[in-house]
Amino acid sequence: MSNINRQIQLASRPTGEPGVENFKRVDIPIPELSEGQVLVRHHYLSLDPYMRGRMNDSKSYAQPQPLNEVMIGGTVGEVVASKNTHFAVGDSVVGMGGWQEYQVVDAQQRGVLQKVDTTHVPLSAYLGAVGMPGVTGWYGLVKIIDPKPGETVVVSAASGAVGGAVGQLAKVRGARAVGIAGGAEKCRYVVEELGFDDCIDYKQHQDVRSLSAALKVACPQGIDGYFENVGGMILDAVMLRANPFSRVAMCGMIAGYNGEPIPMTAPQLILVNRMKIEGFIVSEHMAVWPEALKELGTLVATGKLKYRETVAQGLDSAPEAFLGLLKGRNFGKQLVKLI
Known part of the structure; x- marks a missing residue:
């Protein structure tokens, strides 16, 4: 085991589109463990669109990513040293370890590290x-669209990690x-592998009128969710x-992640159609996670439930892979493999 922990930190805040x-x-050196702590070696780190918003020093639903600190993000890995009775060497765990190869975790804090079973579900x-x-x-899907x-349920970014799950869960509910x-290629995957009824390639439509016409064909009974x-x-x-x-x-508004304005052309339709529009942050609804995770x-x-992963190799690949994610270059869930 290495005595050095390699990290990717946020060095500066982007102006407009971010870059490497x-x-x-x-x-940095890996410190000695204190009582109650465990050392986790990360196998995979997660790259997600929400990270782009946290790179800005502006008002949002989460605190900005601090400069000169490890990039925040989800991780899965293995306990390689432990001074905590609840975690043994070899345990598979999930946490928020960030863009780094190792993390020392104060595992006495409830919820910061969870053991997972990889018998039937890959790490x-x-x-x-x-x-x-x-x-x-x-x-x-379940709590808002219901x-x-x-x-008929329509899902944007349907080939991604979130969107792909939404459509399949909708099908389960009839x-x-x-x-x-x-x-x-992404549209074929959404229909042929994930089982959606149809998928529209937005790149084939240059304006709202064209895309709306395609939706009319794909959704002859209109859109309910x-x-x-x-x-x-x-x-x-x-x-x-x-x-x-x-x-x-x-859930997300990636069209404006670099500060672009996102006007709505016909907000009066909210009233005309008596629509319910609700934003949500999933971390604010921890009470439903056990129910959701059991079904998933x-x-x-x-x-x-089918899914696809795009896997970049090695910690140094994380920035480029993240920038590619923001441009839609990934297919399914974007991960970085560290081991």
């Missing part, structure tokens, strides 16, 4: 389908699932096809 120059690699899946992205999709059998994704990851033109097009009493789960874990273990 906003990050830096730092090597990496605890950062995706059976982790925060899966629970995010579950919460938005689809009824026969209703709803019709229509995805929106970027590129023919929409899981929003993108914003901008896609939201406008969905609004034009929304049914009365439709529900929108606002069972579906993954039995092969009924």
Whole structure:
């Protein structure tokens, strides 16, 4: 085992679009453990769109990522040293270890580290389908959209870790699932592998009118629920096809992550259609995580919930992989493999 911990830290805040120059690699010694602590060697770290917002020093639902500190993010790994009776060497664990190879964790703090069972669910899946992205999709669909059998649910960024779970969970509940994704390959995957009823390639549509026409064909009975990851033109097009009493789960607005304005062209449709639009942050709803994880874990273990991973190799690849994620270059869940 190494005595050195390699980290990726935030070196500067981006102005507009971020670049690799906003990050830096730092090597620090691994400290000796105190009573109650464990040392975790990370096997995978998670890259997620929310990290872009935290790079800014501006008002948001979470505190900004501090400069010159390890980038915050989800991790899975193995306990390699322990001075805590609840964790043994060899335990598989999930936590928020950040962009680094090792983490010393005060495991006496409740909830900072969770043991996971990898008998039927792969370790990496605890950062995706059976982790925060899966629970995010579950919460938005089940608690906000609450689809009824026969209703139509549309999902933007449908080939991603969150969107892919939403559509499959909608199908389990008897709803019709229509995805929106970027590129023919992603749309084929959404339909053929994930089981959506249809998928629209937004790159084939240059304006709201064109995309709305495609949604009319894909959703002949209109749209009852929409899981929003993108914003901008896609939201406008969905609004034009929304049914009365439709529900929108606002999860992400990646169209504005670099500070771009995101105007709505027809907000009056919220009133005309008596729509419910609700934003949510999944970490604020920890009470439902056990229920969500039970369903997600069972579906993954039995092969009924499909997912795909894009895996970058080595810690130094994290910044480029993250920038690629923001541009939609990943396919499914974006991970960095450290071991």
